[in-house]
Amino acid sequence: MLKKLIAIVTTSFMLVAMPSLAVENNEEKIKASLAKLGLQVESVAPSKMENLYEAFTNQGMFYTSADGKFLIQGKVYEISADGISSLTEESLAKVRIDGMEKFEGSMIVFPAKNEKYQMTVFTDLTCGYCRKLHNQMGSYNDLGITVRYLAFPRGGIQSQSYTDIRSVWCSDDQQTAMTNAKGGAQVAQKVCALPVAEQYDFGRKIGVSGTPAIMLDDGMMLPGYKTPEQMQQIFQSYSVKKAG
Template sequence: MFKTFIISALLATFTLPLLLQYTNAAEQTNVPATLAKPVSDQIALDADFLKEKINSSIGLTVVKVEETALPGIALLVTNQGLFYASYDGEFFIQGKVYNLGSTVKDIGEESLAKVRLEGLKSFEDNMIVYKAENEKYVVSVFTDITCGYCRKMHEKMADYNARGITFRYLAYPRAGIKDQNGNLTQGFKDLRSVWCSEDNATALTKAKSGTGIAYRICEAPIEAQFKFGRQIGVSGTPAIILSNGMMVPGYQPPEQLEELLKNT
């Protein structure tokens, strides 16, 4: 018996009933046996085909395709985040899929965790780091200068560090890279200036305290970090990536983050 799943669909009003009809088809006496088979029995997963179909249909670039325990449904890691699709590419699903086994499990989160850890490696030399003297934990945090909770978190950096938590910042300009007129956003330019500073850790602290940002231009990977963030599910700041690849969105007070890390 297939395990039960909860699907939050992009077009939930008709996508879910259509998916469920495969399991009910065998009970319908007026449906030919060949049509009553589940999609997974008719079509094998072809990653290249699905990548091309999704790209040509809605313009998404699919980075990775994986099978799921849900028959006929594949997991898609794209340049815009995580989605699901039927093997034939006829149905596209946005949202989370849960396995209701012995424990409730988000089946997409494990795949994203791996993608996050792999991707973070490419930015290790381009993060702004606040290292704990007695380091016990390392978190990677997507941040923006204008984000109120990012500023609140940064104000408590000494407390985080005292608890053995090292912060590694990545840039995530919430307004995006370019505005509707095609010009670079102020958020992008400010983060680039910080990353291009000789002492970018001090520059970021000053920027978040509102004391000003010295304008700088260099080949800082602001756009690459922003795009990576979108790919792995970041939709706002701060977004904290733990050492196991799991993501915790939003502000976490020092004592709360420490407790979370102890139990991870």
């Protein structure tokens, strides 16, 4: 009887351990395969779709076969009785939340006095709609919306737009520097240790391709400019969904 019990326990342990080992082996294969393309894999996880893996890299999200021999770039959707949902956005939302926590201490923040909501915005100094959004900062704040900025110089980290936005982040008075720069004033050049380049890289990884790009606390990303009133409506609809 004891031998049978030991055999059952041993078999059960092997059944639990084998999938875990398989995932680890597949992860190594995927990392090695994608490295040949110059992609640095930061994490690998099985997708909800059978035999498909999510690979989060320094160039964003990709999908691969278990052996890493097939690569897909794009979005994966799940069709259910409730409708259609993006599995890609669900996975990226988790990464975005982690990133917002990581960079929380290095954002430039324009707080609302009576804060009800907050939005995190990837911004550039020369983008027309970024300037429009910033010019309405008082209206966002009056509606209880705190605006938190992350840097996304559209020209990349070798551009003048990066040098200028880094200087804003390195200013003693970041808020005034941001307002002046978006008003067209020349930016006094400064260098510091704040993770401006890292913010830009984070944006590229999570699907930011233009500015402004707005992230909500749940990791959902809204591309493009939204008026203060539109953002208030979005937040209010979220509150209704949560209450329901």
